[in-house]
Amino acid sequence: MNLNTNKTTRPTPASNRWVRWLLIGAVALYVGVLILAPIVALVSGAFREGLGAALETLSQPEVLKAFWLTLQISAIVVAVHSVFGVIVAWVMVRDRFPGRKYINGLIDMPFAVSPVVVGYMLLLLFGRNGLFAPLLDALHIRVAFAVPGMILATLFVTLPFMVRELIPILENFGVQQEQAAATLGASGWQTFWRVTLPALRWGFIYGVTLTLARALGEFGAVLVIGGGIQGRTETATLYIYRALDERQYIGAYSAALVLGLISLLLVMGADWMRRKERNPA
């Protein structure tokens, strides 16, 4: 209904026509300078010495290792949030207990907490003089300046994505189907597995994509907790940071381009799937 009123072409007075093109032009200029120009600059920077040079830098063992570590951390983070994100979202929508509203508000906090502070919080917990240091020493587990700490940091940073994708779907899905299933004799878990989960499918896929894109690009938090030790805790973003520092510009630019492209394709793919899901025709 609303779409129709927006779509009706109304006669535009001549005086408004130039205002309209002025506004469109201003927006196009702004987006072009602010967003498109830097992207074009990065692409041309990465291929400054040709495609061969970019590919050669990218296939160095240290670069491949950094990307591999990023992939491993992201995969674990996605797996953890896939389980706990669904549970948290379900509890936030279907359960009632005192303080639920405050906890619901807290879930958004990672959006606004600085990644550096996230890494630092984990250092306070797991670092040399950290709260859990005695326990970790006794168990011979290293969290700070090691991969487990980087996984925790990425988990913190990506916590809202899955939950925030699922909550509105669960709210709209309502409880009728669940109650119907229960009436037909399904147990609580059967209802959850057979009725609730399938309804969440698309939100879940979108949540996974957003979590993955954010995890691949995480930098500040893994820098602080992981220390960026070359060959051990250096992820793709930390490699880019070091390459810039060491003036290996082709390496930094082409790795940044690859990382940006992967995230971009992921999110675009998910958008495309979502649109297809909404209008299957």
Added chain:
Amino acid sequence: MEKTPPLSLERRLSQPAGKNVSRRPLPWGRWTMRSIALTYLTVMLIIPLLVILQDGLRAGLSGLWAQVSNPIAWHALKLTLWTAAVMTIINTGMGALTAYVLVRYEFPGKSLLNSVVDLPLSIPTLVTGVMLVVLFGPQQALGVWLKQKLGLSVIFAPPGIILALLFITFPFVVRAIQPVLMSLDRTQEDAAATLGANAWTIFRRITLPPLILPMASGALLSFARAIGEFGSIVIVAGNIPMYSQTAAVYVLGEVESENRLGASAVSVVMLAIAFCLMMIVDAFQRRSRSNLS
């Protein structure tokens, strides 16, 4: 798969106000879910946040103030706040304009523009920083030109910080306003036009008022996001104390030089700002949702 509108309507009709609780035959299932969710959130979110709060306030409020009022820390916080404020003003204006153009006008390339708006959400902020350095860096053509013709340094200077923040937060205001603008009933504008109001009056008196709340929540969200931004800024602004060092970069420096008091104090201030802003944003969003329905 799920047919959203009829279901939610049905739900509203059949449920007592606001209640959405399923009656499950097995309460232990719900208890298990609840305890898993709460344990997870406590371990992942609440404990880390409490630990840093406790560490920052270890020396009391006066101890925290002593750390924050150290000239370098104070300058870093001030720089963070004013660059975020400048970004918020520009972003709110341009974001509102972009949303307006996207909703109200038909023009070639509109769907392209609509997808470009979301680009910053999917690009890692470190990559954003690298992009800006390639474009405006002191050795790059454009950077040299700006420096020689206008005496303007972008990289390793505050303008670079503002540019990076503008890039990252561009979607926030646009996407906050767009759905509200789309849902506005245009007959009111037509009525005003019939009554002789000119375009500017119509915009100011009819179109703008319902957009204020979403605009404000989008603006605050971008401000909150900007306070903690690190990846792009450390690349674009470098780490020059008293000039281009922001609060997040300052915290990193203090962590690396093992000044725990300083790192914790500035972190707590940043967290407090973020927390207050997110509370306001949450309240705004809830109010504008209830306005809509």
